[in-house]
Every structure is written in C-alpha cells, then in structure tokens.
Amino acid sequence: MSNGLDICSNGNVVGLPTLSALHDAQHNDTNDFPVGKLARCGDLYGASTPMQHLFKMIGKVAPTSANVLIVGESGTGKELVASVIHQMSKDTTSPFVALNCGAVSPQLIEAELFGHERGSFTGAIRTQKGCFERADGGTLFLDEVTEMPLDMQVKLLRVLETNRFYRIGADEESEVSVRVVAATNRDPAEAVAAGILRSDLYYRLAVFPLNLPSLRERSDDVRLLAKLFLDQLNEEEGSSKTFSRASLRLMSSYVWPGNVRELKNVVHRAFILADRELDIAQAIGPMRAAQPECQGDCVTVPLGSKLAEAEQQLICATLDHCGGNKTMTAEVLGVSLKTLYNRLNEYQSKLFLQDAIARPYSIQGRN
The missing domain is CATH 1.10.10.60 (Homeodomain-like)
Incomplete structure (x- = not known):
C-alpha cells in the first residue's frame, strides 16, 4: 500500500507539501487528512521536519557499505529503518538477517552470531550457520546491541575489523562480507560511561549514527500516521470506520510514550472495539500507572x-x-x-x- 511520496535515492523528498499546510489540515477535526502527502522512504512515513532529515540521511548512507548505529527510544521503528537501509542498498537481493541481542541468553549468543560445528557442545546435533554467515553479502541487524555481554563485544569487534571468525568447535576461520546495522534504545555515550558498551566497539559501529525522533518530537505526524493505520485496517477488513472528534483531539495532546508502536497498537485496539467511530481514550485505557x-x-x-x-x-x-x-x-x-x-x-x-x-x-x- 503506497499512500505517500517516494524518496529519491539521494535522500531528497519530492513534492513534499509545506508543514504549515499539513498543520492546518491536522487541526481540522475531520477524518479527511492529506495522507497522500506523507513523504515515504521505503515503509517509513512522515511529513515532519525530523523525518525529512532522517529520510535524507538514510538516502545518503544506504548505498554505501558503512556500518550504521541507530539510536532511538523503544517503538520508534529501529528495525524498520534498518530494513529500509538494506532495501536501498546496492544489492537489495542480498540477505537481511536480524538478531535481538537482548533476547538471547549469554550462553547462546556466540552460537547465534557465529554458528557451531556438529558435536561442539551438548545438543549440537548438526553443523549450524550463525547470523554472520547467513547474512554474508548482505546486512546483519543487531538490535539492543548494548545488551550484548562484554566478552562477546570483544569477539564482535574482531569480526568487524577482520571479517573473519571461528564457528564454535571449528578449526578453520570463516570469512564473510557483512554490513552491520546496530541499534540501541540507550544513549551510547552513557552506555560507554556505565561500562556496558565498549568504546572501541561503539566507534566501530557508529561509522554513521542515526538518531530516530520520538513521536512527541514529530507531533505533526501523529494524526497523519493514525489515519494511515486506520486506512490499512479498513482496507483489510472491508470497513469504513472513522475517528471520533474527541479521539482526534486526544491524539495531539497525548505524549505517546510507546511511540509509533503504541500509536499503531492503540489504533488497532480502538478499531476492534469500535462499531463505527474509534474511541482512542478507551483504547489507551488505564494502562499507564499514575505519576507520583x-x-x-x-x-x-x-x-x-x-x-x-x-x-x-x-x-x-x-x-x-x-x-x-x-x-x-x-x-x-x-x-x-x-x-x-x-x-x-x-x-x-x-x-x-x-x-x-x-x-x-x-x-x-x-x-
């Protein structure tokens, strides 16, 4: 589904309307948003100034082989940005492999990254390729990289420097050509200061850093994105549901701590609960704990x-x-x-x- 303007390979936005025009449209309490005027970069959408800047940066780095470090709060779309970078790279047919470093136990992460030989440890009943080998020639996305154990950070640094590594239990090195796109929801400088991210690995990963704006920093996009999500749901379900006027006002005042992920989930939840008009307040509900x-x-x-x-x-x-x-x-x-x-x-x-x-x-x- 394409409801936005495509972005050029060099990152320039074509035909994007002025933000003042979008502002006027957003503050009109109707469901007739100019969604067709959203700028589009792969599967990323936005009309705000921070997103225009992000699209330009993606357009510049994607055709290169530089490693990228994506920094942003949870729910801002870090894996989606990594996927778009891969889609806009020189060879879009090459593999894209993703690994959440925070979701793998410290005992298993080495095997996940580098693979293992048959019989190298209990349960290794066959030779298994790791993420680096599966991503050979393409892109490896390492989410929550600051959650990786420090001893594994040393081994990851060596692969980034030499493109070579040992499978667990192997006698010979393997060589790969992989572009690494890493992501974290922490401030990298603070993570280095806290001793949870090696400074040498940080500089190796952050050849080209990208900072993703939170949804509150791109408030111009909230109602436009909500309408886009609603249109997708209406198309999938063959319905014609709309937002209530109160919901449109709430969208602009709510801070969206869960960012775009929360917005999309709330719209989906409100869509399921609604007969005709979506009630965002009901979908947000009492999930947020009261402030002290x-x-x-x-x-x-x-x-x-x-x-x-x-x-x-x-x-x-x-x-x-x-x-x-x-x-x-x-x-x-x-x-x-x-x-x-x-x-x-x-x-x-x-x-x-x-x-x-x-x-x-x-x-x-x-x-």
Missing part, C-alpha cells in the same frame, strides 16, 4: 506503599527533575549509572507486561 504526587522538589509517597514502589517513584521523579539526563540522575541518587539503567529496564519491562495483560488479543506490527 510532586510538589516543588518533593515527592509524596503514601504510607503503606511498598519499598520498591517508593523507589520507583523517587527514581522517575528525579529523572524528570534532571530533564531526562541519566548521568545526572545517577549522581543525584548516589547510585552507579549501570544500576540506574537496570532499574529503568525493570520498570519498562513491567509496563510492557501490564500492556500485554490488559489486552487479550495480539496486535501485530513492526514500527
């Missing part, structure tokens, strides 16, 4: 609160007070940056689990 009560520089915690809950409220309030600067937050709280990251990851995991429990059906999408 803050007065000035103080955080009020009710008596009877669990210690872990009080700690979470204090950490989140301090992070907000420090403007999102995690290094400063760790210093104020008197903990290491690594400890702060571990706590924030725990809170994020609990939030996604609550989301999953709150909806009894599966919402699919890769943005």
Whole structure:
C-alpha cells in the first residue's frame, strides 16, 4: 500500500507539501487528512521536519557499505529503518538477517552470531550457520546491541575489523562480507560511561549514527500516521470506520510514550472495539500507572506503599527533575549509572507486561 511520496535515492523528498499546510489540515477535526502527502522512504512515513532529515540521511548512507548505529527510544521503528537501509542498498537481493541481542541468553549468543560445528557442545546435533554467515553479502541487524555481554563485544569487534571468525568447535576461520546495522534504545555515550558498551566497539559501529525522533518530537505526524493505520485496517477488513472528534483531539495532546508502536497498537485496539467511530481514550485505557504526587522538589509517597514502589517513584521523579539526563540522575541518587539503567529496564519491562495483560488479543506490527 503506497499512500505517500517516494524518496529519491539521494535522500531528497519530492513534492513534499509545506508543514504549515499539513498543520492546518491536522487541526481540522475531520477524518479527511492529506495522507497522500506523507513523504515515504521505503515503509517509513512522515511529513515532519525530523523525518525529512532522517529520510535524507538514510538516502545518503544506504548505498554505501558503512556500518550504521541507530539510536532511538523503544517503538520508534529501529528495525524498520534498518530494513529500509538494506532495501536501498546496492544489492537489495542480498540477505537481511536480524538478531535481538537482548533476547538471547549469554550462553547462546556466540552460537547465534557465529554458528557451531556438529558435536561442539551438548545438543549440537548438526553443523549450524550463525547470523554472520547467513547474512554474508548482505546486512546483519543487531538490535539492543548494548545488551550484548562484554566478552562477546570483544569477539564482535574482531569480526568487524577482520571479517573473519571461528564457528564454535571449528578449526578453520570463516570469512564473510557483512554490513552491520546496530541499534540501541540507550544513549551510547552513557552506555560507554556505565561500562556496558565498549568504546572501541561503539566507534566501530557508529561509522554513521542515526538518531530516530520520538513521536512527541514529530507531533505533526501523529494524526497523519493514525489515519494511515486506520486506512490499512479498513482496507483489510472491508470497513469504513472513522475517528471520533474527541479521539482526534486526544491524539495531539497525548505524549505517546510507546511511540509509533503504541500509536499503531492503540489504533488497532480502538478499531476492534469500535462499531463505527474509534474511541482512542478507551483504547489507551488505564494502562499507564499514575505519576507520583510532586510538589516543588518533593515527592509524596503514601504510607503503606511498598519499598520498591517508593523507589520507583523517587527514581522517575528525579529523572524528570534532571530533564531526562541519566548521568545526572545517577549522581543525584548516589547510585552507579549501570544500576540506574537496570532499574529503568525493570520498570519498562513491567509496563510492557501490564500492556500485554490488559489486552487479550495480539496486535501485530513492526514500527
């Protein structure tokens, strides 16, 4: 489905309307959005200034062989950007292989990356190619690369420098030609400072860094993207559902902490619940935990609160007070940056689990 303007191979947007025109259209409480005027880069859509810049950067780096490091919050579409880079590369028929480093146990990640020989360890009943061999000649996408164990980061660095590696249990080296596109939802500089990302690996991966804007940084795109998702659902289901006026207003005021993934899932959830008009407020629901009560520089915690809950409220309030600067937050709280990251990851995991429990059906999408 193509509802936007294609982007040139050099990253230039063709025929994109002025943002003022899009702004006027977005603030008209109707469902007649100019979705056809969205700029399109592969499967990425956007009309805002940050997305125009991102499209241009993708257009410049995609035809090269440079490694790319994509930095962005969860839900901003990092794997989708990696896929678009591959699609716009010199050989689009070459393999695209993706691995989430945070989803593989430390004991198995070496075999996942480099493969193994038959009998090299218990359960290795046959020779298995790893991600590097399967991506030979193409692109390997390493998501959540900062979650990779430090000893594996050393081995990954060697492959990036020499294009050579050993399968587990092999006597001879294998040689590949692979472009690596890595991604992280952490600030790479803070990850290096916290000792969870090697600085030499960081510089090897970040030959060409790409920063993905959060949805709140591209607010011009929210209602345009929502209409695009709704049109896709209407086409799939043969329906003609629309957004309620209240939903259109809420889209612009809600902060979308889950970014494009949350927007797409909320539209899908509202679509399932709606007979004719989608109610976004009902689809968002009470999934977001209430914020701690803050007065000035103080955080009020009710008596009877669990210690872990009080700690979470204090950490989140301090992070907000420090403007999102995690290094400063760790210093104020008197903990290491690594400890702060571990706590924030725990809170994020609990939030996604609550989301999953709150909806009894599966919402699919890769943005």
